[in-house]
Amino acid sequence: MSLSRRNFIKISSLAGSGVLFGFHPYIENNTGFTFEPNLYIKIASDNTITLGIIKQELGQGIKTSLAMLMAEELEANLETIKTEFIPYNKEVPDYQNEWNLFATGGSGSIVEMWEVLRKAGAAVRDVLLEAASQTWSVSKEDCYAQESFVFSKRDSRSLSYGQLAEKASELTPPEAIQLKSPEDYKLIGKPVIDLKNKFVKKGAYPYGIDVNLPDMVYASIVLYPTKDAKIVQYDASKVLAIKGVSQIVEFPSTTGNIVFKGSEAGLAVIADSTWTAIKGKKILEDNIQWDLGSYGTKDTMSLKADFKIALREDFNQRGSRENIDTAFDQEVVKEITVSYENPYLAHGLMEPLNAIARVKDGKCEIWAGTQSPQFTSHYLSRILDLELENFVFHTYPSGGGFGRRFFVDYVTQAALISKKIGRTVKVTWTREDEIQHGRYHPFRQEHYRGGLDKDNNLIAAHYKGITTHAWGAGVNMIYNIPNYKSEYSIRGSVLHFGSWRSVGAHNSIFGRECFIDEMAHLAKKDPVAFRKELLQKELSEIEESGEYSRGTKARKTQIPRYLNVLDILSEKVNWHSPLPENEGLGVAISDYGYGRELTEWRSSVCGQVAHIAVKDGIWEIKKITAVVDCGTVVNPNGAKAQVEGSIYWALTPLIYEGITVKNGQVVQSNFHDYKVLRIDGAPEIAIHFMESDAVPTGMGETAVPPLTPAVLNGIYAASGIRVRTIPVKELSYRYA
Amino acid sequence: MAQYSLTVNQKRYTFDVAPDTPLLWVLRDTLKLYGTKYGCGIGQCGACTIHMDGLPMRSCCLPIESIQDKQIITIEGLTENADHPVQKAWEEEDVPQCGYCHSGQIMSAVALLDRIPDPTDEDINRAMKGNICRCGTYPRIRKAIKLAAKDISS
Numbered sequence A: 001m002s003l004s005r006r007n008f009i010k011i012s013s014l015a016g017s018g019v020l021f022g023f024h025p026y027i028e029n030n031t032g033f034t035f036e037p038n039l040y041i042k043i044a045s046d047n048t049i050t051l052g053i054i055k056q057e058l059g060q061g062i063k064t065s066l067a068m069l070m071a072e073e074l075e076a077n078l079e080t081i082k083t084e085f086i087p088y089n090k091e092v093p094d095y096q097n098e099w100n101l102f103a104t105g106g107s108g109s110i111v112e113m114w115e116v117l118r119k120a121g122a123a124v125r126d127v128l129l130e131a132a133s134q135t136w137s138v139s140k141e142d143c144y145a146q147e148s149f150v151f152s153k154r155d156s157r158s159l160s161y162g163q164l165a166e167k168a169s170e171l172t173p174p175e176a177i178q179l180k181s182p183e184d185y186k187l188i189g190k191p192v193i194d195l196k197n198k199f200v201k202k203g204a205y206p207y208g209i210d211v212n213l214p215d216m217v218y219a220s221i222v223l224y225p226t227k228d229a230k231i232v233q234y235d236a237s238k239v240l241a242i243k244g245v246s247q248i249v250e251f252p253s254t255t256g257n258i259v260f261k262g263s264e265a266g267l268a269v270i271a272d273s274t275w276t277a278i279k280g281k282k283i284l285e286d287n288i289q290w291d292l293g294s295y296g297t298k299d300t301m302s303l304k305a306d307f308k309i310a311l312r313e314d315f316n317q318r319g320s321r322e323n324i325d326t327a328f329d330q331e332v333v334k335e336i337t338v339s340y341e342n343p344y345l346a347h348g349l350m351e352p353l354n355a356i357a358r359v360k361d362g363k364c365e366i367w368a369g370t371q372s373p374q375f376t377s378h379y380l381s382r383i384l385d386l387e388l389e390n391f392v393f394h395t396y397p398s399g400g401g402f403g404r405r406f407f408v409d410y411v412t413q414a415a416l417i418s419k420k421i422g423r424t425v426k427v428t429w430t431r432e433d434e435i436q437h438g439r440y441h442p443f444r445q446e447h448y449r450g451g452l453d454k455d456n457n458l459i460a461a462h463y464k465g466i467t468t469h470a471w472g473a474g475v476n477m478i479y480n481i482p483n484y485k486s487e488y489s490i491r492g493s494v495l496h497f498g499s500w501r502s503v504g505a506h507n508s509i510f511g512r513e514c515f516i517d518e519m520a521h522l523a524k525k526d527p528v529a530f531r532k533e534l535l536q537k538e539l540s541e542i543e544e545s546g547e548y549s550r551g552t553k554a555r556k557t558q559i560p561r562y563l564n565v566l567d568i569l570s571e572k573v574n575w576h577s578p579l580p581e582n583e584g585l586g587v588a589i590s591d592y593g594y595g596r597e598l599t600e601w602r603s604s605v606c607g608q609v610a611h612i613a614v615k616d617g618i619w620e621i622k623k624i625t626a627v628v629d630c631g632t633v634v635n636p637n638g639a640k641a642q643v644e645g646s647i648y649w650a651l652t653p654l655i656y657e658g659i660t661v662k663n664g665q666v667v668q669s670n671f672h673d674y675k676v677l678r679i680d681g682a683p684e685i686a687i688h689f690m691e692s693d694a695v696p697t698g699m700g701e702t703a704v705p706p707l708t709p710a711v712l713n714g715i716y717a718a719s720g721i722r723v724r725t726i727p728v729k730e731l732s733y734r735y736a
Numbered sequence B: 001m002a003q004y005s006l007t008v009n010q011k012r013y014t015f016d017v018a019p020d021t022p023l024l025w026v027l028r029d030t031l032k033l034y035g036t037k038y039g040c041g042i043g044q045c046g047a048c049t050i051h052m053d054g055l056p057m058r059s060c061c062l063p064i065e066s067i068q069d070k071q072i073i074t075i076e077g078l079t080e081n082a083d084h085p086v087q088k089a090w091e092e093e094d095v096p097q098c099g100y101c102h103s104g105q106i107m108s109a110v111a112l113l114d115r116i117p118d119p120t121d122e123d124i125n126r127a128m129k130g131n132i133c134r135c136g137t138y139p140r141i142r143k144a145i146k147l148a149a150k151d152i153s154s
């Protein structure tokens, strides 16, 4: 059956207790699905409205912003809206699609749901108006909807949506859907308090770790310490002697080529409580003899040595303009060669990873917080050899995602263990597990050689990136450099890789924005003016060429936004006004998010200025100012929170040591030696959103990448000290 | 295993656990009070903060055998209607993002205001730096504490 606009919505009666409107997010793009609703709006007779959503709550306030999108068009009272997370199972119409919209990442939820939820709200409102007009025998134009009621324009009659539900369930959905124009928004763009916070404040918001099933046992795990470690022997007797420990089971490695979903091999201590299991795990760790395998000799030093070798070897070429060598030989009069480096980083997400699995009688049921219930189910169905229709994944809010929960090793473990013991099992990671068995932000270096001609124009640059993982390798060089060569090299990683809030942009923007800053100073030009000049040049070249590839089309949309953001940013911080001695401003800008056809390859642009003071070997952040263009701001409260969170997220690795490796294993183990930002280190932040009614683009990560270069450029402006490796070791950080 | 008694949120409980079981896991696994969170297990993050005889403590570091006959208050027992000035301010300032750290943040903030009704920025830093928030809600925590302080003083 092909999907017409008419079938976008499906109405069913809830047998006297209300009405259910189902709708499908793929409606505009895909045909060929048997149409069954993927999302729903339930209106109960008591006028409560329930929105079933397929996006996962990770702290980005998605429940609230999605409810706002629907309520805007539905003319519903936001206070009375409940949201439900739809479990992943065979009831989901496109559950066979491993990459369907249940996946939550890449700052994409609002982009993906913007159209569908507003259309759904509008369609439901239309049906309710129709129901009222029939009830009152007046024309639809004589009715209007407001705050979950339909009112008559002619007299004082009104009916709640709940009262109209029964009637609505007999109607057919409208043919055409009219969406509001931005000036009529009542909710979108207004600050709304996160709907979950009335539960959070009393400790009543349930995360995966809080799920309690009557038949479950508890497991704590010991994972193999290196990528190819083996067990020589272990003594289980002391563990089994603990009262409450029932058994120790081994589970195999399922990483192979799909680290994304698989897990390292390990052992699980099964017990009658979390604490007993953790106690057993600690004793077991002391009683295992490992063969650390080929990775056992690797450490941070050997990794750096390998990167040095890489620098001399062949690179993968990404893009090249003109002849770089001739340019350097013949035209360049001043040049620099510089390298930037960031360490492996762990997530340290607040809620330790956990999952409950019940693999029994040919079925698999999961309870967990994740960013990807859909491919987890698909993957598990393959490794457990169970049909996908026998899966149910109950998703729970997560105490932080940040990319870590896109990787579902912890769910895989629960499923493997449950299958082995034939019981429902709750696996809870310790903090040590999380720091030592992460899916790490890659260790990476950005090497640049840049040259100016006799008139101080940036005419040549050679970029070489070296990284431990391919994701996000390379750099989006948005600035115009007539002779430019871009290469990258992927080296074997000692640790497993992962996506870490803003993924490759964190490293590549660090390099790009520091390099451009260094070139500006070499050219004795103002860093903002220098950026603008190169952006303008790039834009005019693209416009002149008149040929738009996907890449240049994106630039054509993005560069004007960069320029506007830079203008507002300089205005907000009084970029040109003099500062006291030992103080300086550093600027950086980037865009982040995956372009979609829907958004004309738009993604959010964020510029930041760090006001830095350096004195007596101490660096201090006086203030961070961020200007963001994310199109329409749906919920300013939430969007601001994402900027604040992103800035502090990126600040941690500037101050504190990242992950280091010894004997193939992570040295750090908990928050005492893997330190993270605390309240006394959190500087003042000022945030400004560009006025825009364009399609909204993602906010979850966009403010991460500019922070590092803005701060390092600011340190340079304040002190003349150029820091190129994070964390900053040349100076110490000043706490409040 | 041994038998222990404890008063949690004004209610007396008696249960059997191993003597070294931290209060955190007694609350969560034995008493099924899930508001108190596990974050690090070593007193570094503050997610497990509760009040013991009125003082903020990290429940992950309190073996049950060492806290006999103490009065424990958890986030669930702080108020009946979630209307402590700190709780109200937390919602009004829209503090939580993922929310996971905030049972602990709120318990620390309440204890701070019990001790210092009108805290300075420095007081706030000192009292709150034991509570990590990976979502970065720090500026809102500060604002909410100040708002709650105003509410209490008026």
Ligand code: FES
Binding pocket: B037, B038, B039, B040, B041, B042, B043, B044, B045, B046, B047, B048, B049, B058, B059, B060, B061
């Ligand atoms: S869990 Fe107790 S301080 Fe972290």
Ligand code: FES
Binding pocket: A059, A350, A399, A400, B096, B097, B098, B099, B100, B101, B102, B132, B133, B134, B135, B136, B137
């Ligand atoms: S709100 Fe997520 S850790 Fe604090």
